[in-house]
Amino acid sequence: MTCALPAAAACLVAALVPALHPLGEVVAALAGLLTAAVLWTTGRAADRSARPWRLLAAAALFPVTGLLVSVLAAPSSLLEEVVLRWVVIVPGYVLAVVGLLGMVERAALRRTCPRAALELALFATAALVVMQALLVGPGNGWTALSPVARLVLGSAVVATAATMAAGLTVLGGVAAHRQRMAAVLFAGLVALCVGRGTGTSAALLGATDAVPATRVAVVVGLALLVLARLLDAAPASDPAAAGRAAQLRSVLPHLALVVVVGLVVVPLALGVVPTPVTLVGALLCVGLSAAHRWVAAREDHLRGARLRRDEAYFRSLAASTSEAVLVLDARLRVGWTSPALAALLGSTPADLAGRDLLSGRSAVDAADATALRLRLEAGEASGLLTLHVRDGAGGVRCLEASVSDLRADPAVASVVLHCRDVTERETRERALEELAFTDPLTGLPNRAGWEAALAGAVEGSAAGPAADAPGRALLLVDVCGLTEVREHADRDTVSGVLVELGRRLRATVRGDEVVARVAGGVFGVLVTGDGDTADRLADRCLAALERPVGTPAGVFDLTADVGVVVVEPGLSVGELTGRAETAVAAARAGGSARATRWTDALGAAAARRDRLREDLPGAAGRGELWLAFQPIVSMDEQRVVGVEALLRWRHPELGDVPPREFVPIAERAGVIGELQRWVLREATATAAGLPDSDGVPLRLGVNTSASHVAARTLVDDVAAALASSGLAPERLVLEVTEATLLDDGDFVAIDVQALRLMGVHVALDDFGTGTSSLLHLTRLPIDVLKLDRAFVSRVDRDAQSRALCEAVVTVGRALGVDVVAEGVETPAQLGVLRGLGLGFAQGFLLARPLPPADLLRVLREGAGSLWPGLVGLSHDVFPAAGGPPVRVVRGA
Known part of the structure; x- marks a missing residue:
């Protein structure tokens, strides 16, 4: 394509300069060779769409061959030269027509409708008339020509008209994506046919000076052929161009008709009589046009009827x-x-x-x-x-x-x-949603409705509160006392109490605030306002709930614990609920009928508990647990006769964690059994290595939780610990609470009996708290009774406590049970207890819990003697029997 403009310019210059006429001939021949090369080489040889283009490439070589033949033959006249060329060129036109028709699918040719056939016939007839007029002239120019010239011009008219008709067939028969290529191809064919036809006509009619100018049209036509081939090889990218090419195909026959009519009318207006061929062709074109219009009208009518039927059909479908x-x-x-x-x-x-x-x-x-x-x-x-x-x-x-x-x-x-x-x-x-989000008993939102309301509050806070928009807070109300109602009344009474509580809460809050029954006796209130407003509402709710509730089964007094949480941006529903539960737990721990607002300190405490709950299961394996041993002193002998093993936990980040903090967490987390098995193994192993006190082996006391007893593994765990450590069973004392021994399960009595048959002693721990009774002492299978520090702390200043302690000591002596006083912290307490005839004591006055190394030093260096009266005034030492003074640890 880059060579097209220079070639056309060269042909134009050659036409203007007579001396350069041969140059135009050479340029046209070279353009033909180049076009043939491009048409042949573009595309793959195996592609079926490339075969018609190769036929066109071969057809483009025939004019070049004709030029070579005329040069080599050296004809004596111009007529002979033209004849030689056309004898060679005409087969090229036939080959071009075959190639053009090969671009159209056979099925498309067979599907040609009458309308398209009439358009093609009209165009072909018009092309014949136009080319005849263009090559011969509007008048009767045929008479001035020789028979040979007439034959040549006639073949030129037929060949060019047939070629252009084949080009129109391609324009109407190829696929839509090739329409743009077909339009360019048709333009190139028209330029070639006009150029070569007019050149032949000018040579035969004696206008040789006009022949070089026709080569410009030939070069332009060859360039358009190359462009069409390139467009056919590239994918279509302009659907609108394909539509315009299809429209051009329908318009061209009618434009040709207009040209034919012009060829008849204009010469007549100028006084020139058209040739019979022109007149006959014009009449035939008019007839074909009329037939085309009739066929088109008939097809339009049928198409319109079909469209109306389709429209009615689909409209009926849509309506039905x-x-x-x-x-x-x-x-x-x-x-x-x-x-x-x-x-x-x-x-x-x-x-x-x-x-x-x-x-x-x-x-x-x-x-x-x-x-x-x-x-x-x-x-x-x-x-x-x-x-x-x-x-x-x-x-x-x-x-x-x-x-x-x-x-x-x-x-x-x-x-x-x-x-x-x-x-x-x-x-x-909507009805199912109301059912799913409503508590059927109270008519309040249930837990799902409560969480949905919290989600709305969270979304509102996340969007950012307006300057004048109030805040939101939530109250979690945990009603206390429903257990007593269930014990003294039936289920209907409990339901009535819950309904009344819900009604009171609903009456206490404002109309747009949410009151929900979250679970059981737990209610939730979503408050509009800040934290102070929520605190005041919590107090009003407590006052409303504390009013006695009258039922057919009697009057019940209830209380509640309330947790208050302010809704803050960035909190999730789960985090709000967790904060509220933490605040309720803090209110419950602080006393009944309290309202506690969540603070960072409460959050830190909850986070600490969560951290301890996570780290506790593997603490023993990480070496964080250790045992401290508190000596138990005989009142009569004033020496250590036993020790109590106490579990300690030194967290690597939180430091020393007291037992009162992590033992309840271990029980709730279900790892208390694992911890107590570790204590049994470590304590028995340590006690087995302790020296005797004045020739008497020390007893080892180990606390046993109710969870460990309920797990039914206590007997096996004790047996395993004794077997691995080698400790004599009679040296082990298991300290069990009264509630554990009085459990309704038969397995408790069976396990305790099995332990005693093994030789293990059982001690009743924390006597004097809870439901402790002297009557139980006569029925419990115990060997040791340990007085709780609640008795001991008042024994030196409260006559009733002293009398109770004396009674316990008397009963213990009568039953043959050793009595040990826990928590002895002052000399006055120790003196009163000794005066009552108490056998054993332990507490900070005597010694704090000691690591195994310190305990071993006391037992070896002090010969087991440990008594406050032996403590020195300045250096906390006492003289060992027959030995130097020994330093001991005490807690006065």
């Missing part, structure tokens, strides 16, 4: 379906509605047509219409949309619409909504 259809134009005005939609709304399609979906007159809810408009503007029209539509009776119908945005489709240019009436389904879903 139960699915309502709404068609909106680009401005969201109602263009068409199906009868089903009109009947649903109690109207007619004509009444709905033209209404603006966004106006106040529209039956569609304004919020839903706005949502539809926003989705269309955002390009998110796909999917389902819920529309609430007012019907003719004044009610509201709920429609589920699938939206199809077809505004980009020129055939539709509308938004189509396929709607289904889901009013009943929405009603059922």
Whole structure:
């Protein structure tokens, strides 16, 4: 294509300068060779679409061959030269026609309709007339020519007309994506035929000076052939160009008819009589045009009837379906509605047509219409949309619409909504939702409704509160005393009490605040206001709940613990609930009928408990647990006769964690059994290595939890610990609480009996707390009784405590049970207890819990002697029997 302009310019210059006429001939021949090369080499040889192009490439070589033949033959006259060339060129036109027809699929040729055939015949006839007039002239120029010249011009007229008709066939028969190529190809063929035909005519009619100018058209035509080949090899990228090419194919025959009419009228106006060929051709073109118009009118009529039938068919289908259809134009005005939609709304399609979906007159809810408009503007029209539509009776119908945005489709240019009436389904879903979110007993929101309300509060806080918008807070109310109601009344009474409590809470809060029954006797209140407002409301709720509740079964007094949490941005529903539960637990720990607001300190304590709960299971394996041993001293002998093993935990980050903090966590976490098995193994192993005290082996006391006893592994664990350590069973004392021994399960008595048969002693720990009774001492299978520090702490200043201690000592002596006083911290307490005849004591006055190394040093260096009266005044030492003074640890 880059060589086309220089070649055309060279031919034009050669036409203007007579001395350069041979240059134009050479340039045209080279252009033909180059065109043949491009048409042959472009595309793959195995591609079927390349075969017609190779035929055209071969056809482009025939004019070059004709030039060579005329040069080599050296004809004596111009007529002979023209004849020689056309004898060679005519087969090239035949080959070109075959190649052009090969570009069209055979099926497309067989499907040619009468209308297309008439268009092709009209164009071919017009092409013959035009080429005849162009090559011979409007007048009767045939008479001045010799028979040979007439034959040459006649063949030129037929060949060029046939070639252009074949080009028109390609333009109408190829696929849509090749229409652009076909249009360029047709233009190139017209240029070639006109150029070569007029050149031959000028040579035969004696106008040799005009022959070089025709080579410009030949070069342009060859260039267009090359361009068409390149377009056919490249994928189509302009669908509009294909449409324009199809329109050109329908218009060209009629343009040719106009030219033919002009060839008849203009010469007549100038006084020149057209040739018979022109007149006959013109009449034939007019007849073909009339036939074409009749066929076209008949096809249009049939097509219109078919379209009307199709429209009626699909309109009937749309009208018969139960699915309502709404068609909106680009401005969201109602263009068409199906009868089903009109009947649903109690109207007619004509009444709905033209209404603006966004106006106040529209039956569609304004919020839903706005949502539809926003989705269309955002390009998110796909999917389902819920529309609430007012019907003719004044009610509201709920429609589920699938939206199809077809505004980009020129055939539709509308938004189509396929709607289904889901009013009943929405009603059922709303009823199910109310059932799912409502507590059937109190009529308040249940836990799911409560969490939904919290989620709304969280979303509101996350969006950022306005300057004048109030804050939100929640109250978690845990009612206390319902267990007593269940014990003294039936289930209906408990339900009535819960209903009354819910009514009181509902009456205490404002109308727009949420009150929910979260679970059992736990209620939730979502408050509008800040933390101080929530605190005041919590006090009012407590006052309302503490009023006695009258029932047929009697009057019940209830209390509650309330946790208050302020809703802060960034908190989730789970975090709010966790904070509220932490605040309730803090209120319960601080005393009954309290309201506690969540603070960072409470959060830190909860986080500490969570951390301890996570780290406790593997503490023994990480070496964080250790045992301290508190000596038990004989009152009579004033020496150590036993030790109590106490579990300690040194956390690597939190430091020393007291037992009163981590033991309850271990029980709730279910790892107390694992910890106590570790204590048994370590304590028995340590006690087995302790020296005797004055020749008497020391006893080892180990605390046993109720969870360990309930796990039914205590006997096996004790046996395993004794076997691995080698400790004598009679040296082990298991300290069990009274509640554990009085458990209703038969296995407790069986396990305790099995332990005693093994030789292990059982001690009753913490006697004097809970439901302790002297009557139980006569029935419990115990060997040791340990007085709780609650008795001992007042024994030196409270006569009743002293009398109780004396009674316990007397009963113990009568039953043959050793009595040990715990928590002895002052000399006065120790003196009173010794005066009562108590046998054993332990406490800070005597010694604090000691690590094994310190305990071993006391037992070895002090010979086991440990008594406050032996403690030195300045250096805390006492003289060992027959030995130097020994330092001991005490807790006076």
